[in-house]
Amino acid sequence: MFLSSVRQALAALFVAVLVTACGGSGDPAPAPTGGIAVSPGDGKATVTWQMDPNVKYWVFYAPTTSAITTANWTNFPGSVAAMNVSSPYVVTGLVNGFTYGFTVNGRTGDAAGGPGSPSVSIIPRPAGATWSAPQVLGSDTLRGITYGLSTADSLGYYLAAGDNGSAFKSRDGLTFTAAASVPNTNVNAVIYNLSKYMAVGASGIIYTSTDLNTWTPANAATGQNLNAIASNGTIAIVVGNNGTVRSTADGIVWTGVTVPTTQNLYGITYTAAGYWVAVGAGGTVLTSADGVTWTAAASGTTADLRAVAVQAYTTYTYVAVGDSGTILRSTDNGATWTAQASPTQSNLLAVSAASTQFLVTGSSGTIATSVDGITWTSRASGTTTDLYAVISGLAQYVAVGSGGVTINSQ
Structure with a gap:
């Protein structure tokens, strides 16, 4: 358990350094236009946003009832940053019944990320409540x-x-x-x-x-x-x-x-x-x-x-x-x-x-x-x-x- 916690902390620290790093080619990009939408599923969530084809997007999420930002996301145990992903992005391995917060930011090239989208919270739940058309x-x-x-x-x-x-x-x-x-x-x-x-x-x-x-x-x-x-x-x-x-x-x-x-x-x-x-x-x-x-x-x-x-x-x-x-x-x-x-x-x-x-x-x-x-x-x-x-x-x-x-x- 201790080693796992250390590895998670080091991984979060590494990504945090990348988030704030300067000197790479490119520029920070604006947050996705219109913000993000997050749809809860059974142990998962689907994050969607309007993509700019010239922008690289990162998804940040953590189990928390507080608003998550690109500045505070490492403060939450279990926080994750998914780098260079596309919409829609499916996050798996979530625990049903717990609240998770999400934000997305972007950059061009290897620049530091721009501002994050407004935080969105969801609670994953078991499947079976809603059904697709036959x-x-x-x-x-x-x-x-x-x-x-x-x-x-x-x-x-x-x-x-x-x-x-x-x-x-x-x-x-x-x-x-x-x-x-x-x-x-x-x-x-x-x-x-x-x-x-x-x-x-x-x-x-x-x-x-x-x-x-x-x-x-x-x-x-x-x-x-x-x-x-x-x-x-x-x-x-x-x-x-x-x-x-x-x-x-x-x-x-x-x-x-x-x-x-x-x-x-x-x-x-x-x-x-x-x-x-x-x-x-x-x-x-x-x-x-x-x-x-x-x-x-x-x-x-x-x-x-x-x-x-x-x-x-x-x-x-x-x-x-x-x-x-x-x-x-x-x-x-x-x-x-x-x-x-x-x-x-x-x-x-x-x-x-x-x-x-x-x-x-x-x-x-x-x-x-x-x-x-x-x-x-x-x-x-x-x-x-x-x-x-x-x-x-x-x-x-x-x-x-x-x-x-x-x-x-x-």
Whole structure:
């Protein structure tokens, strides 16, 4: 901690010397015309200003509720100067809920910087409150979304897939293009793990891909619909209709797992605490410490449970969601569950557990968020279509649903 603080202080001192240095060729430039605009995001901020093509701009920022200037910015612990940047400039690594101040100045050549723009303060916040206008990808319903690495170019891609094997990929979660369709199936869920994309769906069909250009069939040894998949990084487990559970260590060879139910299973999750939790029809909840031996738990509801997720913070908190706005919460690895007040009566179809909040999606464009799984806030999604899947990460959410709809929140 001490060495880190020393390095940060030395770095700030070095930049401060550059800010005030004289003798370089060029001149100080006026602050950006019209000042700057700063838009808060999830752990980030986007700084925009009117650029002069002949000017080099520096962005100064720090965690502070006071006005930040080019003269006082080094007084604030955690202050940063980003040199020779262009508008818009995205600042990442910010902490949600804390106030940050920003200013921008400019220079020509290697001169000292001119006056800074008026200070602007923002507070980064979790994504999920506001959503982009829906993008429609074809006409097939999309039921699953994941993010992984393609061997075709060693780049990361979102993969959204659904009915009739429709598949789309995106680098940023905003703009999607067609990927190779998944053959011969309606895809119900996708995941990236075990170094491959995996798609599972109707009639026990499983396909894997490493490049999103070709899909290889795997044998699940079942004709039951497969509805959800999760992985702990060593094995993946898929669940489906009539109590179907299959496990794999490579995505290719799948073996049957016996569970104490014949109910349809619709959701599954895993936590680093070492526990698996699966949910399904009629309020079914199953737990397992190894993925092999499963125990039924009392959920306290008869509603169909469609999805489950776990958040690791100070403790492991599970949230299961389902029909008629059902929301359940557990803090003992799924052994006991407590019903929570729901902001909706719509069917809830998916749940994501980011580091700072839970987010659920459902029928008719329903979205709600909660920091603790107890108190929930409805959000306007901008769509009335059913939202079947959602993923968090990279400081944003991406949700997909009926009629090829995708929406994004940053």
